[in-house]
Amino acid sequence: RPGPRSRVSLFSGGVCAMANYRRGYQAELAAAAELRRDGYTVIRAAGSKGPFDLVAFDDKTVRFIQVKRVKDGNGGLARAARGLVAVPVPPCAVKELWLWRDGRGFVERSVVPDG
Helix, strand or coil: CCCHHHHHHHHHHHHHHHHHHHHHHHHHHHHHHHHHHCCCEEEECCCCCCCCCEEEECCCCEEEEEEEEECCCCCCHHHHHHHHHCCCCCCCEEEEEEEEECCCEEEEEEEECCC
């Protein structure tokens, strides 16, 4: 039987991290579905280790999108936006930050200015 240290380690690092990943992944899938309904081709950055989760494009626009999922509040949205300001994108592209709030869906979509 695992001791208290094992439970804390597993719960704080493994199980919760995987649950958070799944919830974030679901928000990314919802964003991708919405973009596809609007006529965009969507590519998801699997693993989301880069600054953007999705790249969506049509014949005129390229959209680089970071999706944030929170239970409530804004989940550090301002900090995330500041982090994206300096990320370079082509002149024909826009950087966006979408906020998914549990139980409400997308509550904010912001265009992030160039830095």
